[in-house]
Amino acid sequence: MELGAPELRTPAYHARNRWMVDRTSMTxxxxxxxxxxxxxxxxxxxxxxxxxxxxxxPV
Structure with missing residues (x-):
């Protein structure tokens, strides 16, 4: 998943992760x-x- 955010900082990564969860049935x-x-x-x-x-x- 490519981030189209102007700044690649924590809020952009959290938004990407929420976007992925919203479109899946399991994480x-x-x-x-x-x-x-x-x-x-x-x-x-x-x-x-x-x-x-x-x-x-766990890793």
Whole structure:
């Protein structure tokens, strides 16, 4: 997925991740041990908010 944002910063990546979740029926995340502030965990959380299934595979 190409980002068409004028600046490639955190808000652009979060918008891209939400766009992808909105168009899928399930999300598979591969988070590192880092806490819930990472983009992966935020995307998994957004998926949960949408009531969609998610598979979490720790790396």
């Amino acid at each position: 598979i995340g591969f988070p590192h041990a880092a806490g819930p502030s990472t983009g992966t965990w935020q995307t998994i959380g957004y998926t949960a908010e949408q009531g969609k299934p998610r598979l979490i595979v």
